[in-house]
Amino acid sequence: MDENQPRTIDPATLPDVVTRYLEAHRVRDTATALTAFAGDATVVDDGRTHYGTEAIEKWLNQAAGEFTFTVELTHAQQTDDTHFTVTQHLEGDFPGGVVDLHYRFVLTGGLIERLVIEP
Numbered sequence: 001m002d003e004n005q006p007r008t009i010d011p012a013t014l015p016d017v018v019t020r021y022l023e024a025h026r027v028r029d030t031a032t033a034l035t036a037f038a039g040d041a042t043v044v045d046d047g048r049t050h051y052g053t054e055a056i057e058k059w060l061n062q063a064a065g066e067f068t069f070t071v072e073l074t075h076a077q078q079t080d081d082t083h084f085t086v087t088q089h090l091e092g093d094f095p096g097g098v099v100d101l102h103y104r105f106v107l108t109g110g111l112i113e114r115l116v117i118e119p
Contacts, residue, residue, distance in 0.1 A: 004079060004080070005079070006077035006078065006079045006083075006085060007077060007078060007079075008075065008076070008077055009076050009077060009078045010076070011073050011075075011076040011086070013076075014076055014084060014086065015084065015107060015110075017036045017107065017110060017111055017112060018036075018084055018086065018105055018107075018112070020032065020033075020035070020036050021033050021036035021037075021112060021115075022073065022086065022088075022103070024036070025060070025063075026071045028065075030057060030060040030061050033060050034053060034056065034057050034060065036111060036112050037053060037056055037111060037112045037115075038108060038109065038111040038112065038113050039052065039053055040052060040113075041053070041056060041111070041112055041113055041114065041115070042113070042114045042115070043055075043056050043059060043114075043115045043116075043117070044114075044115070044116040044117065044118075045059065045063070045115075045116075045117040045118075046117075066094075067092050067093050067094040068092050068093050069090045069091060069092025069093070069094060070090065070091050070092060071088050071089070071090055072088065072089045073086060073087070073088050074087050074088065074089050074100065075087035081107075082106055082107045082108065083104075083105070083106055083107075084104075084105045084107070085102055085103065085104050085105070086102070086103045086105070087100055087101070087102050087103075088100070088101050088103065099119060100119065101117055101118065101119060102116075102117070102118055102119070103115060103116075103117050104116040104117075104118075
């Protein structure tokens with residue numbers, strides 16, 4: 001098996017920083033979610049890039065209030081010690097109403113350095 005290929009893992013084995021972010025984001029706890037990010041982290045969501053904790057905090061606050069939705073973690077993968085992908089199933093009052101989103105995490109020093117969210 002190629003070492004650079006993602007492999008399916010038990011979501012319970014995801015790094016604490018990933019699960020802390022996912023749970024905080026699910027319950028719309030911006031302050032806790034923000035603690036998961038490195039100071040110079042980048043988040044790419046909906047085609048927009050948010051760089052640094054101030055921009056990420058603004059994005060988290062906007063995302064928390066924009067729509068009402070439920071989230072179910074359906075799949076987790078690990079490529080190496082720093083690259084993880086989580087698939088979440090969302091249903092809510094956003095356009096389309098249902099989507100599976102891939103959250104691609106890059107970790108550095110025990111924190112999220114980069115997060116890309118896309119279908």
